[in-house]
Amino acid sequence: MINKIVGSIAEALAGVRDGATVLMGGFGAVGQPDELIEGLIDTGVRDLTVVANNAGAGKVGLAKLMEAGRVRKIICSFPRSAGSTVFEELYRAGKLELEIVPQGTLAERMRAAGAGIPAFYTPTGAGTKIAAGKEAREFNGRLHIMEHALRGDLALIEAWEGDRWGNLTYRESGRNFNPVMAMAADVTVAAVHHLRELGDIPPDNVHTPGIFVQRVVQVVRGAPWT
Amino acid sequence: MWNRTQMAARVAQDIPEGWFVNLGIGIPTMVADHVPAEREVILHSENGILGMGPAPAPEAVNPWLVNAGKQPVTLRPGGSFFHHADSFAMIRGGHIDLCVLGAFEVAENGDIANWATSENDSAPAVGGAMDLAAGAKHLWVVMDHTTKDGRPKLVEACSYPLTAPGVVARVYTNLAVVDVAPGRGFVVREIAPGLSLADLQAKTGATLHTDG
Numbered sequence: 001m002i003n004k005i006v007g008s009i010a011e012a013l014a015g016v017r018d019g020a021t022v023l024m025g026g027f028g029a030v031g032q033p034d035e036l037i038e039g040l041i042d043t044g045v046r047d048l049t050v051v052a053n054n055a056g057a058g059k060v061g062l063a064k065l066m067e068a069g070r071v072r073k074i075i076c077s078f079p080r081s082a083g084s085t086v087f088e089e090l091y092r093a094g095k096l097e098l099e100i101v102p103q104g105t106l107a108e109r110m111r112a113a114g115a116g117i118p119a120f121y122t123p124t125g126a127g128t129k130i131a132a133g134k135e136a137r138e139f140n141g142r143l144h145i146m147e148h149a150l151r152g153d154l155a156l157i158e159a160w161e162g163d164r165w166g167n168l169t170y171r172e173s174g175r176n177f178n179p180v181m182a183m184a185a186d187v188t189v190a191a192v193h194h195l196r197e198l199g200d201i202p203p204d205n206v207h208t209p210g211i212f213v214q215r216v217v218q219v220v221r222g223a224p225w226t
Numbered sequence: 227m228w229n230r231t232q233m234a235a236r237v238a239q240d241i242p243e244g245w246f247v248n249l250g251i252g253i254p255t256m257v258a259d260h261v262p263a264e265r266e267v268i269l270h271s272e273n274g275i276l277g278m279g280p281a282p283a284p285e286a287v288n289p290w291l292v293n294a295g296k297q298p299v300t301l302r303p304g305g306s307f308f309h310h311a312d313s314f315a316m317i318r319g320g321h322i323d324l325c326v327l328g329a330f331e332v333a334e335n336g337d338i339a340n341w342a343t344s345e346n347d348s349a350p351a352v353g354g355a356m357d358l359a360a361g362a363k364h365l366w367v368v369m370d371h372t373t374k375d376g377r378p379k380l381v382e383a384c385s386y387p388l389t390a391p392g393v394v395a396r397v398y399t400n401l402a403v404v405d406v407a408p409g410r411g412f413v414v415r416e417i418a419p420g421l422s423l424a425d426l427q428a429k430t431g432a433t434l435h436t437d438g
Contacts, residue, residue: 027273027274027292027296028292028296029296030273030289030290030292030296077351077352077353077354078351078352078353079349079351080349080351081296081351082296087349088349091349098349100349100350100351102352102353102354102355102357103272103314103352103353103354103357104272104314104317104318104354104356104357104361105356105357107310107311107313107314108311108314108318110311122318122360123318123360123361124318124356124361125360126360126390126391127388127390127391128356128387128388128389128390128391129342129388130352130356170307170309171290172288172290172291172301173271173273173274173275173290173291173292173307174290175274175307175308175309176273176274176309176310177309178309179309179311180309180310180311207309223289223290224289224290225289
């Protein structure tokens with residue numbers, strides 16, 4: 001019997017290695033699996049490259065992981081936001097590498113990784129400093145730059161419901177990067193608010209099919225940022 | 227001189243029914259409040275929402291429903307949710323009719339600079355601005371005509387790092403509505419009451435053209 005449901009965050013994160021690239025879902029606090037991210041601290045893992053839209057806020061989740069000194073590099077579109085003080089201090093102190101990626105390019109680089117596309121051309125960023133060092137090519141009279149697929153060793157995502165095959169649903173704007181990251185990692189771990197029996201999620205309503213998910217763990221928590 | 231609310235209302239006046247529109251943070255967000263109720267305009271938010279509605283009453287806040295600025299919003303009947311790759315396929319694939327952004331500078335060739343204030347900015351935050359600037363069918367900018375210390379923001383060439391080259395079609399400022407005409411530059415469409423073309427030119431860093 002296939003059963004991707006594990007009983008603890010420690011089990012869900014088993015096997016993560018130093019130097020891993022970890023994709024972290026969420027847009028701000030919504031859809032962000034803070035408990036899984038904080039669980040990385042207990043694994044002792046370090047030198048992580050983190051891919052996330054934002055660079056953490058307050059003292060929880062990604063900010064807590066960074067404050068614990070476990071992150072070497074962050075790849076994101078929008079590092080500064082209300083409460084991103086941990087990021088700003090570490091970055092200013094030269095303790096954190098930063099790669100800024102336009103938000104759509106970030107999503108597409110992971111989608112490409114999940115879909116077996118090694119690289120693609122986009123006009124986003126062409127003619128700007130984002131284009132530095134990237135191959136440029138004209139299509140239909142317009143300048144494009146080449147961007148590479150971005151794959152994770154591990155993806156940590158948050159979903160609303162999950163079953164033992166790893167089928168997932170998301171809630172409202174909590175979907176954001178989560179389905180894209182699920183496709184793009186060797187091991188995808190989903191923290192779900194609710195476990196469902198196999199077959200109880202209507203097939204038409206499955207947002208992420210279980211093929212993209214390796215482990216499911218229930219994390220009982222309230223709504224984001226409340 | 228127009229205030230922020232009047233600027234937002236002036237932009238809203240020009241948005242046709244049926245357009246899919248993405249609004250940036252700041253004055254662009256306020257544009258939504260001024261689209262006439264009977265005119266259906268579908269708002270897109272890059273975190274995966276079409277049919278976004280106005281901010282909820284404080285007691286009706288849904289923490290699962292936020293906009294690109296992470297502020298609580300609502301969903302109109304007919305609205306939908308989707309993931310980030312689809313959301314940016316809408317933007318990058320040319321499906322969004324209009325994007326309204328704020329900016330530091332707009333150049334007479336349509337270049338926009340709105341994400342980093344200098345080449346040395348230590349940790350610039352680009353978000354979805356480059357995707358929107360490159361991908362939306364129309365890009366309008368709403369911003370003050372000059373900086374707080376009086377320097378023009380409509381210029382011959384941007385001094386700040388570009389968000390995208392040659393994409394701005396129109397600029398709404400607190401002093402004027404100005405089109406960016408390919409091969410021609412800034413063309414004045416409207417001037418705030420009490421201001422002459424000469425007054426406006428004095429506050430602009432590039433030549434202003436007029437029709438007729």
